[in-house]
Amino acid sequence: MRWLSRLNPRNSLRAQISFASGAIALLLSLALSYYAAENSKNQIEKSEGESFARRAASMLDVLDRGMFERSREIQNAATLEDIRDPDVSVGRKREILERLQRSFNAYAWIGICDVQGKGLVGTGKYLEGKDLAKRPWCSKGRDRAYLGDMHDALLLSKLLPNPSGEMFYLVDVAAPVIDKQGKLQGVLCGHIFWKWAEEVLDSKKTPGMDTFLLSQDGLVLSGPEPARSDLAKVAPLTLRTLRQSGQRSGYLLETWADGKTYLIGYAKSSGYRDYPGMGWISLMREDVTQAFTPARQLRQRILAMGVMLGLMFAWLGWMMAGRIAGPITRISQAADKVAAGELTYDVPMQQGNGEVAHLSTAIHDMVGSLTREISERRKAEEGLRLSAEVFANNSEAIVITDASNAIVMVNRAFTEITGYSDREVLGKNPRILASGRHTKEFYQGFFTVLHSHNQWRGEIWNKRKNGEVFPEWITVSVLRDERGEVTHYIAVYLDLSERKKEEERIQYLANYDVLTGLPNRYLLNDRLEQGLSYAQGHQARLAVMFIDLDHFKNINDSLGHDIGDALLKMVADRLKQCLRRSDTIARLGGDEFVAVIGDLNSEDEATFIAEKMIASLMQQFDVGEYQLSVTPSIGVSIYPEDGETATLLLRNADLAMYRAKDAGRNRLEYYEAAMNAKAVQRLQLENDLRSALAKGQLTMYYQPKVSVSSGEVVGMEALLRWSHPQIGFVSPADFIPVAEESGLINEIGDWVLHQVAMQQRIWLSQGYRIVPVAVNLSVRQFGQKNFAEKIQSIVRNVGIPTHFIELELTESMLMDIGGDSIRVMDQLNEAGFDLSLDDFGTGYSSLSRLKLLPMKSLKIDQSFVRDIDTDENDEAIVNATAVLAHAMEMKVIAEGVETQAQLDFIRDLHCEEYQGYLFCRPVPESIAVTYLQRESAI
Numbered sequence: 001m002r003w004l005s006r007l008n009p010r011n012s013l014r015a016q017i018s019f020a021s022g023a024i025a026l027l028l029s030l031a032l033s034y035y036a037a038e039n040s041k042n043q044i045e046k047s048e049g050e051s052f053a054r055r056a057a058s059m060l061d062v063l064d065r066g067m068f069e070r071s072r073e074i075q076n077a078a079t080l081e082d083i084r085d086p087d088v089s090v091g092r093k094r095e096i097l098e099r100l101q102r103s104f105n106a107y108a109w110i111g112i113c114d115v116q117g118k119g120l121v122g123t124g125k126y127l128e129g130k131d132l133a134k135r136p137w138c139s140k141g142r143d144r145a146y147l148g149d150m151h152d153a154l155l156l157s158k159l160l161p162n163p164s165g166e167m168f169y170l171v172d173v174a175a176p177v178i179d180k181q182g183k184l185q186g187v188l189c190g191h192i193f194w195k196w197a198e199e200v201l202d203s204k205k206t207p208g209m210d211t212f213l214l215s216q217d218g219l220v221l222s223g224p225e226p227a228r229s230d231l232a233k234v235a236p237l238t239l240r241t242l243r244q245s246g247q248r249s250g251y252l253l254e255t256w257a258d259g260k261t262y263l264i265g266y267a268k269s270s271g272y273r274d275y276p277g278m279g280w281i282s283l284m285r286e287d288v289t290q291a292f293t294p295a296r297q298l299r300q301r302i303l304a305m306g307v308m309l310g311l312m313f314a315w316l317g318w319m320m321a322g323r324i325a326g327p328i329t330r331i332s333q334a335a336d337k338v339a340a341g342e343l344t345y346d347v348p349m350q351q352g353n354g355e356v357a358h359l360s361t362a363i364h365d366m367v368g369s370l371t372r373e374i375s376e377r378r379k380a381e382e383g384l385r386l387s388a389e390v391f392a393n394n395s396e397a398i399v400i401t402d403a404s405n406a407i408v409m410v411n412r413a414f415t416e417i418t419g420y421s422d423r424e425v426l427g428k429n430p431r432i433l434a435s436g437r438h439t440k441e442f443y444q445g446f447f448t449v450l451h452s453h454n455q456w457r458g459e460i461w462n463k464r465k466n467g468e469v470f471p472e473w474i475t476v477s478v479l480r481d482e483r484g485e486v487t488h489y490i491a492v493y494l495d496l497s498e499r500k501k502e503e504e505r506i507q508y509l510a511n512y513d514v515l516t517g518l519p520n521r522y523l524l525n526d527r528l529e530q531g532l533s534y535a536q537g538h539q540a541r542l543a544v545m546f547i548d549l550d551h552f553k554n555i556n557d558s559l560g561h562d563i564g565d566a567l568l569k570m571v572a573d574r575l576k577q578c579l580r581r582s583d584t585i586a587r588l589g590g591d592e593f594v595a596v597i598g599d600l601n602s603e604d605e606a607t608f609i610a611e612k613m614i615a616s617l618m619q620q621f622d623v624g625e626y627q628l629s630v631t632p633s634i635g636v637s638i639y640p641e642d643g644e645t646a647t648l649l650l651r652n653a654d655l656a657m658y659r660a661k662d663a664g665r666n667r668l669e670y671y672e673a674a675m676n677a678k679a680v681q682r683l684q685l686e687n688d689l690r691s692a693l694a695k696g697q698l699t700m701y702y703q704p705k706v707s708v709s710s711g712e713v714v715g716m717e718a719l720l721r722w723s724h725p726q727i728g729f730v731s732p733a734d735f736i737p738v739a740e741e742s743g744l745i746n747e748i749g750d751w752v753l754h755q756v757a758m759q760q761r762i763w764l765s766q767g768y769r770i771v772p773v774a775v776n777l778s779v780r781q782f783g784q785k786n787f788a789e790k791i792q793s794i795v796r797n798v799g800i801p802t803h804f805i806e807l808e809l810t811e812s813m814l815m816d817i818g819g820d821s822i823r824v825m826d827q828l829n830e831a832g833f834d835l836s837l838d839d840f841g842t843g844y845s846s847l848s849r850l851k852l853l854p855m856k857s858l859k860i861d862q863s864f865v866r867d868i869d870t871d872e873n874d875e876a877i878v879n880a881t882a883v884l885a886h887a888m889e890m891k892v893i894a895e896g897v898e899t900q901a902q903l904d905f906i907r908d909l910h911c912e913e914y915q916g917y918l919f920c921r922p923v924p925e926s927i928a929v930t931y932l933q934r935e936s937a938i
C-alpha cells in the first residue's frame with residue numbers, strides 16, 4: 001500500500017506535480033473544447049443559417065418564376081386568335097387549352113368563363129357550363145392578369161381523377177380574354193396543382209430539415225403544420241421576428257412551441273420580373289440538436305483529446321516530478337535514517353550542478369558535520385559518564401577538596417571505608433580523618449612534596465568514624481588552573497586493612513602448617529638457621545629431632561582423614577608440650593614432625609625430651625568415638641657433631657629416624673656416621689638398579705613348592721636375582737626395599753610378571769606339566785591405579801590363563817596398603833589369580849581382618865619353621881596358625897624347611913605344602929624345569 005500513499009498529493013510532491021499538470025491540461029482542454037464548440041456552433045449557425053436562408057430564397061425564386069411563367073402562359077394563351085375569337089368553336093378552344101395543359105403537367109385544369117361567369121370551355125370539359133362567377137379568378141381576372149393564392153379545389157377535387165380521394169389545393173393564374181375589338185369575352189384561368197409548389201419545396205429539403213411556405217398572413221401554405229394553420233400559434237416569436245425584420249432573407253435561432261430550438265433560415269418573396277409575387281415567406285428549419293451535431297462532436301473530440309492530453313501531461317508530470325522528487329526522496333529518506341539515529345548512514349550525493357544536487361551535497365555535508373559533532377558529543381558524554389561511573393563506583397575512596405582544602409566531593413567508597421556520609425564531610429578539612437599517628441613534620445613534608453611535585457603517594461594511618469585506625473595507601477594530586485593556581489586536590493585512598501590482613505594470612509600460610517598451627521618446613525628452616533647462628537656465636541649445641549608416626553597411614557585409611565587430621569592436631573599439641581618455649585616443633589607434612597632444641601647442654605637432654613615425646617604419644621588419644629594410640633620413630637642429629645648446616649642436620653636426623661624404623665619403630669636413634677655411608681651405598685644401589693633391567697642383570701629363579709603328603713612339586717615361587725657387575729650377587733632382601741623406595745618396583749614388578757608368564761607359556765608349549773608359579777608383590781605395586789586390570793592384561797597378553805599365576809602378598813603389606821586393598825584383592829581373585837599370604841606371623845594381622853581376605857593359602861614364615869623342632873613357642877604358633885588357616889579353608893605352606901625333622905613336624909601339624917632347601921634351593925629356569933619334567937615323567 002506504499003504506492004497508494006505515494007499517489008496521495010498530500011504526501012507526495014511527485015503526485016502534486018503530476019496531478020497539477022494533468023489537471024491544468026484537462027482544464028485547458030475543457031476550455032478549449034468549450035470555446036471550439038461555441039465557435040463551431042456560431043459558425044454552423046451562421047453558415048447553416050445563411051445556407052437555409054439561401055435555399056429558402058431559391059425556393060421562393062422557383063415558385064415566383066413558376067407563377068410568373070404560368071401567368072405569362074395564360075396571358076399569352078388569352079391573346080391567341082382562336083381563344084379570343086368568340087366564333088371559334090368551343091372544341092377548338094378546348095384543344096388549344098388541353099395542349100397548353102400538357103405543356104406543364106402541374107396544370108390541373110385550364111378553362112375560360114364568359115363575361116357572365118359561366119364556364120365556357122375547360123380542359124377535360126370540366127366546369128363547362130358551370131357558374132364560376134363567384135370564383136375570384138373569374139371576377140378579378142376581367143381587368144387584368146390575376147394570380148390567386150392557394151385554395152381548396154372544392155369542385156375539381158370531385159371531378160378530376162383523384163384516386164386517394166383527398167382534398168387537394170390549387171393556385172389560380174388568370175388573364176382577361178379580349179377580342180379584336182377590344183371587347184371582353186371572358187377570363188382564361190389555369191388551375192395549378194399546389195402539389196407543384198410542395199414538390200418545389202420538397203426538392204430543396206434535406207433529411208432532418210423542414211420547409212415551410214407561409215402566406216403573407218402567416219398561414220401555413222406548406223410545411224409540417226396543418227395547411228392554412230396560423231404559424232403564430234407554434235412559432236409566434238419567429239413570425240414576429242420575420243415581420244419586424246426588414247431583410248428579405250436571414251436566419252435565426254428560436255424555440256418553438258414544441259420546446260425544441262430550431263435554426264431557421266427564411267426568405268420573403270420579392271416576385272419575378274414584373275410579377276410582384278404574393279408576399280410568400282419560405283422557412284427552412286432544423287432542430288439545433290441535429291444542426292449542431294458537428295459542433296457537439298467537435299467538442300467531444302476535443303474533450304477526449306483533452307482527457308488524453310490531461311493524462312499524458314499527468315504522466316509527463318509524474319515522470320518529470322520523479323526526476324526531481326527522486327533525489328529529494330532519497331535525501332529525505334537518508335535524513336529520516338539519520339534522524340532515527342543511524343548516524344553512520346552516508347547521505348547519497350546527487351551528481352550535477354542543479355538545485356537538487358546542491359541540496360544533496362549540502363545535506364550530505366550537513367549530516368557529516370552533524371554526525372561528527374554528535375559522535376564527538378557522545379564520546380564526550382560517554383567520557384563524562386564513564387568518569388562519573390568511575391568516580392562513583394571506584395573501590396578506592398576519592399576525596400576532592402578545593403584550594404582551601406575544604407572537601408567538595410567524596411564517592412561511595414569513601415563513605416564505605418571511613419563511615420562518614422558525604423553530608424558529614426562536605427566543607428570540612430580532611431584532617432577529620434587524622435589518626436594522630438603521624439607527626440607534624442610528616443604533614444609538613446607531605447605538603448612540601450605535594451606542592452613541588454603536584455603529587456604525593458604513600459601510606460597513611462587514618463581514623464574511621466567509629467574510631468578505628470587503619471592503614472591507607474594515598475595518592476594525592478594537585479589540580480591547577482591555567483595560571484598555575486591550585487584549584488583542587490584529589491586524593492585517592494586505598495584501604496590497606498584487608499590487604500594487610502591478607503598479607504598476614506599469606507605470611508602465616510607461608511610459615512605455618514594450617515592443620516596443626518605448627519611452623520612449617522620454611523619457618524623451621526628459618527628457626528633452625530637462627531638457632532645455628534646462635535649456637536655458632538655462643539659455642540652452644542643444638543639437637544634436631546625427626547619424628548615420624550608409625551603406621552599412621554593405617555589410621556587414615558581405615559578411619560578416614562578427618563580422624564587422621566584430628567589425631568595429628570592432638571599429636572602436635574602433645575609434642576609442643578614436651579618442649580620448652582624457646583624450642584621449635586614443626587610439621588613437615590603427613591605424619592612427619594621436626595623439633596629443634598637449642599642451647600643443648602648434653603645429649604641426655606635430647607634423649608629425655610624424645611622419651612618424653614614417646615611416652616606422651618603412647619598415651620591414649622580420644623578422637624571422636626575412637627581411642628587411639630600411636631608410636632613415633634625418632635631420629636636425632638646434634639650440632640656440631642652430626643653436621644653444621646641445617647640441611648645436613650635434617651638429613652641426618654631423617655636417616656636416624658629410618659634407622660629407628662628399621663630397628664622396630666617406637667624408638668629413638670641417634671645419628672651415626674655409619675648411617676650416612678649406608679645411605680650413600682643405598683643411593684648407589686638405586687642408581688645401579690635403574691639400569692639393571694635394561695642391561696639384563698636381572699633374572700628369575702624358581703623354587704619348587706612340594707606337597708607334604710605326596711612329595712610332588714605342586715607349585716613354584718619365582719624369586720628375583722640381580723647379578724651386579726661389581727658387587728656380584730645382590731640379595732632381593734636388599735634391593736627390593738630400594739626398588740620400593742625409589743618407585744622402580746613398578747617397572748621391575750611388571751617385568752617379573754611378564755617373565756614368569758612367558759616362562760609358563762614356554763613350558764606349556766614345550767609340553768611340561770604346569771604348576772602355578774607364585775610371584776611376590778610389593779606394597780607399592782599394589783597401590784598402583786588399576787593394578788588388577790594391569791596385571792590381568794600382562795598375563796592375558798602373553799596368552800596364558802590367570803590361574804597359572806599365584807600372587808604372594810606379605811602380611812606386613814596388609815598393614816601398609818590402603819583400605820581399598822580388599823577390593824583389589826577381590827578383583828584379582830575374580831580374575832582367576834590365587835592369592836597367598838606370605839611371611840605369616842611376622843606382622844600383626846588381625847584375624848578378623850584376615851577372614852575378609854580372599855586368600856587361598858597362608859605361608860608360615862621361615863623364622864617359625866627354623867626352630868620349630870626345638871622351640872615350643874614356635875611350634876605352638878605354627879600349630880595355631882595351621883588350625884586357624886584350616887578353619888578358614890586355607891592351605892598352609894611352611895617356608896624355609898631345611899631339615900627332615902622340620903618336615904616331619906610340619907607334617908604333624910597338617911601343613912599341606914612346604915618349600916625349602918631340604919627339597920630344593922631357588923634355581924634357574926633350566927634346573928627348575930627338570931622338576932616339572934621329572935614330575936611329568938612320573
Ligand SMILES: Nc1nc2c(ncn2[C@@H]2O[C@@H]3COP(=O)(O)O[C@H]4[C@@H](O)[C@H](n5cnc6c(=O)[nH]c(N)nc65)O[C@@H]4COP(=O)(O)O[C@H]3[C@H]2O)c(=O)[nH]1
Pocket residue numbers: 703718719720721731732733736752775776777778838839862895896897898915916917918921922
Ligand atoms: N634360609 C633359608 N632360606 C630359604 C629356604 N628356602 C627358601 N629360602 C629363601 O626364602 C625367601 C623366600 O621368599 P620370600 O619370603 O618371599 O622373601 C623374598 C621376597 O620377599 C623378596 N623377593 C624375591 N624376589 C622378589 C620379587 O620378584 N618381587 C618382590 N616384590 N619381592 C621379591 O625377597 C625376599 C628374599 O628372597 P630370597 O633372598 O630369594 O629368599 C627367598 C628364598 O631363597 C631355606 O630352606 N632356608
